Amino acid sequence: MLIDFREYDSTDPIECDICIVGGGAAGVTIARTLAGSSLSVVLLESGGLDPDFDTQMLANYKNVGDYLIEMCRLRFLGGTTNHWRGASAPFSALDMSVRSWVPDSGWPIGRQDLEPYYRASHELLELGNYEYGYPLPSNEAWRFPDYENGLVNRLYRRRLTPINFGTDFREELDSAANVRLLYNAIVVNINANANADSIETVSIRTHEGKTNQVRAKRFVLAVGAMETPRMLLLSNDVQQEGLGNGNDMVGRYFMMHPHANIGTVAYDSSEFAAHLTRGQEENVDLISIVGFSELAQAQKEVLSASVQTVLLPDPDSGRAAAKRIAGDLKKLDWPDDFGEELMRVLMDLDDIAADAFGSSSSADSSGSARLWVQSEQSPNPDSRVMLDTKTDALGMRKTVVDCRLHEIDHKTIRMLGEIYGSETARLGLGRVKLEDWVIADSMSWPANLSGGCHHLGSARMSADPAKGVVDVNCQVHGINNLHIASSAVFPAGSDVNPTMTIVALSLRLTNYLQQVL
Amino acid sequence: MQRRILLKLIWMSALATLSTRTFGFGIQQNVQNDLSLLKSIYRPTPAMRAVGSRYLHSLDAQPSIGQLLKFAGIQDASTPRQLISAFEAQRKADFEANNIAILDGWIVARAEASICAILSQ
Numbered sequence: 304m305l306i307d308f309r310e311y312d313s314t315d316p317i318e319c320d321i322c323i324v325g326g327g328a329a330g331v332t333i334a335r336t337l338a339g340s341s342l343s344v345v346l347l348e349s350g351g352l353d354p355d356f357d358t359q360m361l362a363n364y365k366n367v368g369d370y371l372i373e374m375c376r377l378r379f380l381g382g383t384t385n386h387w388r389g390a391s392a393p394f395s396a397l398d399m400s401v402r403s404w405v406p407d408s409g410w411p412i413g414r415q416d417l418e419p420y421y422r423a424s425h426e427l428l429e430l431g432n433y434e435y436g437y438p439l440p441s442n443e444a445w446r447f448p449d450y451e452n453g454l455v456n457r458l459y460r461r462r463l464t465p466i467n468f469g470t471d472f473r474e475e476l477d478s479a480a481n482v483r484l485l486y487n488a489i490v491v492n493i494n495a496n497a498n499a500d501s502i503e504t505v506s507i508r509t510h511e512g513k514t515n516q517v518r519a520k521r522f523v524l525a526v527g528a529m530e531t532p533r534m535l536l537l538s539n540d541v542q543q544e545g546l547g548n549g550n551d552m553v554g555r556y557f558m559m560h561p562h563a564n565i566g567t568v569a570y571d572s573s574e575f576a577a578h579l580t581r582g583q584e585e586n587v588d589l590i591s592i593v594g595f596s597e598l599a600q601a602q603k604e605v606l607s608a609s610v611q612t613v614l615l616p617d618p619d620s621g622r623a624a625a626k627r628i629a630g631d632l633k634k635l636d637w638p639d640d641f642g643e644e645l646m647r648v649l650m651d652l653d654d655i656a657a658d659a660f661g662s663s664s665s666a667d668s669s670g671s672a673r674l675w676v677q678s679e680q681s682p683n684p685d686s687r688v689m690l691d692t693k694t695d696a697l698g699m700r701k702t703v704v705d706c707r708l709h710e711i712d713h714k715t716i717r718m719l720g721e722i723y724g725s726e727t728a729r730l731g732l733g734r735v736k737l738e739d740w741v742i743a744d745s746m747s748w749p750a751n752l753s754g755g756c757h758h759l760g761s762a763r764m765s766a767d768p769a770k771g772v773v774d775v776n777c778q779v780h781g782i783n784n785l786h787i788a789s790s791a792v793f794p795a796g797s798d799v800n801p802t803m804t805i806v807a808l809s810l811r812l813t814n815y816l817q818q819v820l
Numbered sequence: 821m822q823r824r825i826l827l828k829l830i831w832m833s834a835l836a837t838l839s840t841r842t843f844g845f846g847i848q849q850n851v852q853n854d855l856s857l858l859k860s861i862y863r864p865t866p867a868m869r870a871v872g873s874r875y876l877h878s879l880d881a882q883p884s885i886g887q888l889l890k891f892a893g894i895q896d897a898s899t900p901r902q903l904i905s906a907f908e909a910q911r912k913a914d915f916e917a918n919n920i921a922i923l924d925g926w927i928v929a930r931a932e933a934s935i936c937a938i939l940s941q
Contacts, residue, residue, distance in 0.1 A: 725927055
């Protein structure tokens with residue numbers, strides 16, 4: 304059942320078994336999985352069924368870190384899946400392992416623990432065959448050069464029309480008798496008991512001032528890696544340092560995926576040009592990337608990273624011009640009240656930047672291409688989401704994002720560029736020119752370094768309460784009925800797009816909640 | 821301009837072969853110390869000289885011509901064909917061994933950088 308909270312008549316507290324905060328990929332996944340079960344579910348969405356300016360502005364924040372952080376979190380039903388590009392792949396076993404050369408790496412659960420949920424996530428996202436290795440058993444004709452020296456070919460899968468959790472599952476949620484989806488219901492506080500070891504209610508309100516409370520046996524925060532720490536830190540009326548923050552871990556280890564153009568390849572090989580073409584399985588694009596093997600990561604002591612070749616756009620094209628304009632806009636220190644028009648431009652960035660994950664359906668055997676890297680960021684306790692002194696329209700303190708990169712982040716990208724260039728030359732495929740910032744002796748980043756809208760960490764999973772915010776069941780340490788479902792719990796972020804893993808973790812959490820309730 | 825450097829590097833073996841065929845070089849003498857002969861084969865451009873200069877500038881100690889010829893794998897070549905063949909083998913071996921230099925952003929084999937360095941003198 305869908306309910307606009309602005310038109311909700313009763314002032315009685317809303318009761319349920321499970322209250323989910325956030326109607327994005329994680330929240331909708333949990334709600335629809337519980338649809339038809341014996342559990343009563345309330346799903347709270349701060350926005351409406353369509354975007355609105357006032358709610359979107361609640362996500363505004365201050366950026367003081369190493370990235371140019373895009374305004375990409377969307378606050379209406381479906382969340383950021385309203386404009387994601389759909390590129391999906393699972394983490395590798397190494398991504399989730401403790402790596403001696405990566406401080407604070409390692410998940411408290413293994414890759415094998417996620418495997419059944421990855422398969423279910425893959426199916427939910429409608430990504431065709433469950434094949435991410437290379438070569439593809441079902442498409443051996445789609446061949447790439449035999450890179451060596453630690454490089455391997457990998458794949459992303461992307462549904463031609465990526466699943467939109469706001470529109471594709473809306474009817475399903477509406478017809479579920481045990482699920483109430485309250486939209487335009489903004490959570491303003493999480494109310495703990497006197498010992499701060501259990502959550503009793505969450506307080507909700509509309510922009511117009513209508514308020515209420517939702518009481519539940521279990522609460523799930525599914526609001527992403529920037530809003531999760533904000534809500535925990537803001538809910539400090541009982542635990543003054545913020546809920547779950549007894550060890551000062553909330554907001555720390557915030558990560559993204561460094562995305563940048565690292566150079567150009569002048570190629571002269573039809574074999575190489577295969578990289579620039581999409582493989583296709585019915586409604587699914589297959590995108591080729593080249594990354595470090597697990598062995599190479601260990602030997603070279605680098606992070607997970609990959610490079611994709613993208614045909615150089617015509618510099619005079621409208622798209623290139625739009626991108627230049629957007630780049631200029633993004634350098635601005637946004638005023639709090641920046642207009643709807645600007646927001647629209649920013650929301651359209653994904654389309655403008657489609658090249659980043661857009662391969663061509665055909666490519667000449669010679670030409671030039673951009674080298675687009677997407678890399679893991681090393682976990683760093685000083686890379687943080689904090690509370691600002693400024694407040695939003697509802698009087699809630701905004702966030703300050705200070706996402707900091709390390710030497711190993713730069714080393715990884717430089718080494719990938721060098722080996723990729725060397726291998727491309729060795730195989731006689733073409734020649735590579737790297738950007739100055741890549742080959743700089745000391746750590747250097749381009750002014751327009753993007754995080755790819757992949758916000759990770761900030762409420763990391765750890766078996767040890769002193770080293771994380773949630774346990775292996777995504778339950779906040781020390782609070783017996785509060786869970787977190789989002790990329791906020793990632794202790795390490797791999798280099799692959801996070802949505803498939805977010806959905807897998809959400810399915811795993813749902814399974815746990817069904818067992819304990 | 822940068823791409824020209826690379827294209828020059830990529831194709832210089834072919835150019836050398838072409839030069840030999842076109843002009844009928846009957847090279848008998850050992851090329852090891854014959855700088856003018858090397859230049860007649862590889863026809864240095866300002867861009868290649870620039871790459872060579874950058875390479876020399878990046879080294880702690882300035883190598884001799886003999887050392888550079890050795891880096892390029894052509895110290896024992898006595899004919900243009902041998903030189904080209906030896907250079908190609910060294911170039912490939914350098915990439916196999918990740919024995920590369922990054923000059924002005926371009927990734928080149930040390931053999932290639934060495935040839936450019938010789939031609940820059």
